[in-house]
Amino acid sequence: MSSLAPAVRPYRPEDLPALYDICVRTGDRGRDSRHLYPDLELLPNIFAAPYAVLEPELTFVVDDGTGRAVGYVLGTADTAAFVTAFREVWLPPLTGRYPVPTEPPRTPSEEMTALLHRPERMVLPELAGYPAHLHIDLLPEAQRQGHGRALMHAFLGTLRHQGVEAVHLSMSTANTPARAFYDRLGFHVIAVPDPGPVTYLAFSTWFTGPHSPGCGGARPR
Numbered sequence: 001m002s003s004l005a006p007a008v009r010p011y012r013p014e015d016l017p018a019l020y021d022i023c024v025r026t027g028d029r030g031r032d033s034r035h036l037y038p039d040l041e042l043l044p045n046i047f048a049a050p051y052a053v054l055e056p057e058l059t060f061v062v063d064d065g066t067g068r069a070v071g072y073v074l075g076t077a078d079t080a081a082f083v084t085a086f087r088e089v090w091l092p093p094l095t096g097r098y099p100v101p102t103e104p105p106r107t108p109s110e111e112m113t114a115l116l117h118r119p120e121r122m123v124l125p126e127l128a129g130y131p132a133h134l135h136i137d138l139l140p141e142a143q144r145q146g147h148g149r150a151l152m153h154a155f156l157g158t159l160r161h162q163g164v165e166a167v168h169l170s171m172s173t174a175n176t177p178a179r180a181f182y183d184r185l186g187f188h189v190i191a192v193p194d195p196g197p198v199t200y201l202a203f204s205t206w207f208t209g210p211h212s213p214g215c216g217g218a219r220p221r
Helices: 013-025 042-047 049-054 079-090 108-116 147-161 176-185
Strands: 007-010 060-063 069-076 132-138 166-172 188-190 198-204
Touching: 007 147, 013 042, 013 049, 013 060, 013 069, 013 132, 042 049, 042 108, 049 069, 049 079, 060 147, 069 079, 069 147, 132 147, 147 176, 166 176, 176 198
Parallel strands: 132 166
Antiparallel strands: 007 060, 060 069, 069 132, 166 198, 188 198
8 A cells, every 4th residue: 555645634543552652752852751751651641642532633643644643733722621631530540550659759750750640730820811732742754844833733723613712832941943843833932930941832823923823714732
């Protein structure tokens, strides 16, 4: 069977293992994170899989032409509602594998486990005007080919269709290539007290400026 050209398409349940792999292989500021997190399902169980399972209509992948996902964008239209679902639906089956930490974290894995058990960290008053949030990751082989912009087009267009007017994301401040990508799309910084090693960015789904990724003729981890 001949391969088709890579293209963005809606998520399918059989893509879930690829989402886990992409998350791991981009989890260290866009680089492979396997040396930091020996449990290869830890990061995806926080930053990828719950979105695909709880809100699959907002998950899109880059298909390499053979059916394999090599990039994704995923997120939620309502961060507060997502946090509730994460706490009540997603987290309970994972507590046996990842017990609630009883000591301050000492390793990257322990830090991530602590984050897993604190989904409420995603709800900040400064972000209330940007109720949706997203995560986007592409394997190196899928980067710098316009797929990131196409993924954002699909995600933001769906948010706009749902009537969601603004979206935010958090990113590692040290990931300068990612920041350049978001700057080109027109994202702007949100001031959040004590943000730690991350920067918060936001976007209006109704933005129509010259750098807009475009969403249904109008015109946001």
